Amino acid sequence: MDPILEILIALGDIDAMIRDAESPEYKELGLTEDEDPIEKLKKLREECASKLPPNILKRYEKLKKKYGRGIAPVVGGICTNCFIHLPTSLVTRPDKNKKLETCPNCGIYVYWTK
Ligand SMILES: [Zn+2]
Structure with missing residues (x-):
């Protein structure tokens, strides 16, 4: 996998975790007891x-x-941000995740799940 892509995926995961940790539901679950997970995540x-x-x-x-x-x-050839079918040329390429790709419609960075 492209090393930059790998970092971007990790960054995306961290951002999602920060969003979760900041949500009121998360606080209600009492998962934020004595430590501040948001600080750690940031x-x-x-x-x-x-x-x-x-x-x-x-x-x-x-x-x-x-x-x-x-x-x-990208799931089933569809960008999960804007839900368009990506062009066949992009979907069928053998070197998926080996270089950074963006969705031709919304411009978001995309990666393929196994
Ligand atoms: Zn898109």
């Missing part, structure tokens, strides 16, 4: 983000602002 996020090339991070942040996330998995 630190982890910073570490992750610092490994990305600035132009990619910039684009990710822009996408996140627009869609609430910067990267989305």
